Amino acid sequence: MITQHSSKSIWFFVIPGLALMLFLLAWPIGQGLLTSLSDTASHAGSAERVFVGLKNFEALLAKPAFWNSLKLAVSFTSVTTLLELMIGLIVALYLYFHKPVYRILEVLLILPMFVLPVVSGLTFRYIFDANNGPFSEIFDRLGWEPISLLADPFWAFWAIVIQDVWRMWPFVFLIIYGGLKAQSKVGQEAAKIDGASTFQIIYHVILPALRPTLVVACGLKITESLKAFTEIYVMTGGGPGDSTTLLSIFVVRQAFHFFQIGEASASSILLLCLGAGLAFSVTKYQNRSKSIGDL
Amino acid sequence: MTGNTSRFSPWELLFKLGFLTLLIFQIAPIFIIIQTSLKTSRSLLEFGVFSGGGWTLVNYYKIFMEQTLGSDLFHSWVIATATMFLAVSSGALMAFALTRSHSRLKKNLVATLLISRLLPPVALVLPLFMVFRTLNLHDSLLGLILAHTALNFPMVTWMLMPFMDAVPKALEEAAALEGSTIKEIFFHVTLPLVRSGLVISALFSFLMSWNDFLFALVLAGSKVKTAPLTLNGYITGFGTEWGPLCAGACVLLLPVFALSFKLHKHMTHTPQAGAVKGV
Numbered sequence: 001m002i003t004q005h006s007s008k009s010i011w012f013f014v015i016p017g018l019a020l021m022l023f024l025l026a027w028p029i030g031q032g033l034l035t036s037l038s039d040t041a042s043h044a045g046s047a048e049r050v051f052v053g054l055k056n057f058e059a060l061l062a063k064p065a066f067w068n069s070l071k072l073a074v075s076f077t078s079v080t081t082l083l084e085l086m087i088g089l090i091v092a093l094y095l096y097f098h099k100p101v102y103r104i105l106e107v108l109l110i111l112p113m114f115v116l117p118v119v120s121g122l123t124f125r126y127i128f129d130a131n132n133g134p135f136s137e138i139f140d141r142l143g144w145e146p147i148s149l150l151a152d153p154f155w156a157f158w159a160i161v162i163q164d165v166w167r168m169w170p171f172v173f174l175i176i177y178g179g180l181k182a183q184s185k186v187g188q189e190a191a192k193i194d195g196a197s198t199f200q201i202i203y204h205v206i207l208p209a210l211r212p213t214l215v216v217a218c219g220l221k222i223t224e225s226l227k228a229f230t231e232i233y234v235m236t237g238g239g240p241g242d243s244t245t246l247l248s249i250f251v252v253r254q255a256f257h258f259f260q261i262g263e264a265s266a267s268s269i270l271l272l273c274l275g276a277g278l279a280f281s282v283t284k285y286q287n288r289s290k291s292i293g294d295l
Numbered sequence: 296m297t298g299n300t301s302r303f304s305p306w307e308l309l310f311k312l313g314f315l316t317l318l319i320f321q322i323a324p325i326f327i328i329i330q331t332s333l334k335t336s337r338s339l340l341e342f343g344v345f346s347g348g349g350w351t352l353v354n355y356y357k358i359f360m361e362q363t364l365g366s367d368l369f370h371s372w373v374i375a376t377a378t379m380f381l382a383v384s385s386g387a388l389m390a391f392a393l394t395r396s397h398s399r400l401k402k403n404l405v406a407t408l409l410i411s412r413l414l415p416p417v418a419l420v421l422p423l424f425m426v427f428r429t430l431n432l433h434d435s436l437l438g439l440i441l442a443h444t445a446l447n448f449p450m451v452t453w454m455l456m457p458f459m460d461a462v463p464k465a466l467e468e469a470a471a472l473e474g475s476t477i478k479e480i481f482f483h484v485t486l487p488l489v490r491s492g493l494v495i496s497a498l499f500s501f502l503m504s505w506n507d508f509l510f511a512l513v514l515a516g517s518k519v520k521t522a523p524l525t526l527n528g529y530i531t532g533f534g535t536e537w538g539p540l541c542a543g544a545c546v547l548l549l550p551v552f553a554l555s556f557k558l559h560k561h562m563t564h565t566p567q568a569g570a571v572k573g574v
Contacts, residue, residue: 009477010392014404017389017448024423024445025411032422091317094310107556109321114555118508118523119544122530123324126331126537134327137343166324220413227415230508234527248417255421256513264421272418279413283406 029272036265056266066267068242069250072157076246077225080164084221085214087165088172093202096180110170117167121231124163125150150236153243160232160244167231168224172217179213180206212285219282226275247271325548332542339538354542364525364543371521374436375504378443382500383493385444386451391481393452394459405456412449419446420513427514434515442510447500454499458492459485491561498558502551522547 036057039050060066095106112120127135130148139146149155187205196204229248232238238245238253245253251271255264331339333350358364389408393401423442424433432438462485470480486493511521520528526547529540 010396012478013388013392013481014400016385017452018404020385020445020448021407021411024441025419028419028422028426031425032418035422035425087317091314094314098310105318109318111325111552112321114551115325116506116508116523116547116551118506118526119328119547120324122526122540122544123328125530126535126541127324127327129535129537131534132339132343132537134344137345141343166321223413223415227417229415229417230523233512234508234530248415251417251421252509252513255424261421261425268418268421271415275413275415275418276410279410282413283409 032265032268032272035261036269038262052262056262057270060263060266060270063263065242065245066250069245069247072243072245073226073247076157076161076164076228077222079161080168080225081218081221083161083165084169084172085218087169088176088217089214091169091173092177092180093206095177097198110174112167113170113174115167117230118234120163120167121234124159124166124231125235128159151240153240156236156240156244160235163231163235164225164228168221171224172221175217175220176210176213179210179217183209216282216286219278219285223275223278223282226271226278247274328541328544331537332545334538336536336538354538355546358539358543358546362525362539363520364522364546367520367522367525368546370436370519371505371523374439374443374521375501377436377440378447378504379497379501381440381444382447382451383497386448386455386496387486387489387493388481389448389452390455390459391485394456408449408452412453416446416509420509423510424513432514434518436519439511439515439519439521442514443500443504443507446507446510447503450503451496451500454496455489455492458489462488495558495561498554498561502554502558505547505551 037051037053039052039055091109115123127133128149130136130146130151135149136146147155149159183206187209188201191201191205227248228246229252232244232246233249233252236244238249242250247267248271251264251267254260254267327344331344332354333352334342334344335351335353338349389404393405393408423445427433427438427442432441466488467480467484470484471477475483506523507521508523508527511519511524515521516524522543526540526543529535529543
């Protein structure tokens with residue numbers, strides 16, 4: 001290999017990136033870990049740290065609000081992942097068998113995927129706005145009592161789910177569609193000759209072969225929902241109450257609204273571990289199932 | 296239609312209807328913000344979003360002439376452009392090193408990159424805030440540029456690696472035999488061959504930075520404001536003027552749609568097609 005006789009100059013290539021990672025990833029994570037193990041409340045403002053062991057974690061785990069945010073993150077993730085996998089799969093199969101006459105339709109369908117999270121969140125905040133949002137306008141015209149979705153703890157959760165489904169199912173769809181188009185047609189044609197119906201072909205031929213793609217799509221979507229912050233923050237701010245305070249919102253609220261830096265750092269670290277664990281399993285699975293292409 | 300009904304199975308009709316509904320669901324929010332951005336607040340109150348009142352550009356005039364969106368857009372643009380250059384150059388160097396070397400360091404680095412590309416940014420933003428406060432980098436353009444670069448760099452490296460892998464080794468070996476140093480090989484042989492990869496990752500990191508709200512919210516916000524922050528600032532406790540807000544949203548969306556289509560077109564022809572979120 002060409003680098004074998006020039007192992008010294010490899011550093012020219014590695015150093016900028018390595019510096020970035022050390023300076024902006026490793027150092028902050030170390031700092032976060034330190035802070036999560038220190039008492040910050042009684043030393044607000046001073047740079048001095050008092051090591052308190054796992055006290056912040058203990059306090060965090062004793063908080064109902066933390067468990068609530070974890071529970072919300074899990075329900076948000078499972079509901080959106082399930083819905084988006086379903087829609088993504090159905091649309092992918094539909095488009096696989098019926099190419100739409102106008103390609104523009106396909107583009108319009110996935111258009112929301114490109115919308116900025118902040119715009120998406122604000123748009124849905126506007127749509128569901130109780131006073132003069134389009135949603136209550138429609139209700140008004142139909143002669144129904146307008147309901148204020150974002151002021152109701154139950155509906156606010158479903159409002160953020162709708163927002164996420166709107167923007168993110170095309171992401172899931174593109175992965176599945178890509179996997180679908182990469183499948184060899186031999187099995188399908190054989191099944192067709194044997195007289196299988198379209199549904200039988202889908203169920204017995206296409207879906208089993210699509211499994212690795214579906215797992216990857218599912219894994220990537222789950223990491224995406226763990227990342228979700230902006231759209232929910234601008235849409236509901238975590239409210240009403242803490243009915244939409246997912247783990248990611250909880251971290252920011254804890255740090256910048258309640259100034260519980262120690263506990264916020266502890267929850268950052270927990271979130272980081274959760275994210276890293278997920279990312280690790282997703283990448284591991286992707287590497288193992290190289291057969292599905294370079295996904 | 297009636298003559299053709301025998302050809303339509305009920306399933307097919309159901310799917311067609313479902314597809315149409317989904318299409319409307321996907322388009323409606325975008326249609327609504329465009330429509331709202333073109334109406335005055337009075338006609339919004341009187342006629343609502345869906346009808347009447349005529350169109351006007353007064354909201355766009357307002358946000359640019361009476362409010363600061365122009366300068367905040369400029370901030371966003373500067374940060375996104377700088378991030379793009381920094382992330383792509385450091386990412387290209389790293390991707391080259393990682394695809395050409397076989398050391399143990401390589402394996403660990405690749406694993407770290409793969410994982411950090413999927414980490415939730417929220418978990419990083421608070422620690423980063425503390426580091427930036429120590430270094431006096433908070434609320435500055437440089438700080439945001441560095442933060443966005445750090446966020447983008449693992450992704451850019453990961454996107455470029457398959458392109459680097461696809462460069463025929465024979466070309467580089469031939470150049471090495473001619474006596475080129477490894478840096479010359481990188482700049483004159485490899486880089487020109489991965490141009491489309493560079494374009495994709497550049498567009499991608501520009502968009503990531505342009506779309507970012509979280510880092511701008513936590514790491515900046517008073518002296519340095521980016522356009523997404525300003526947009527969210529239009530929400531006030533005293534009743535929000537949705538007209539200007541929607542106008543601002545459309546302005547922010549414009550470059551995103553333009554670049555995303557380019558990105559999407561490129562992406563469908565690359566090894567990672569579909570595995571990358573467009574924005």
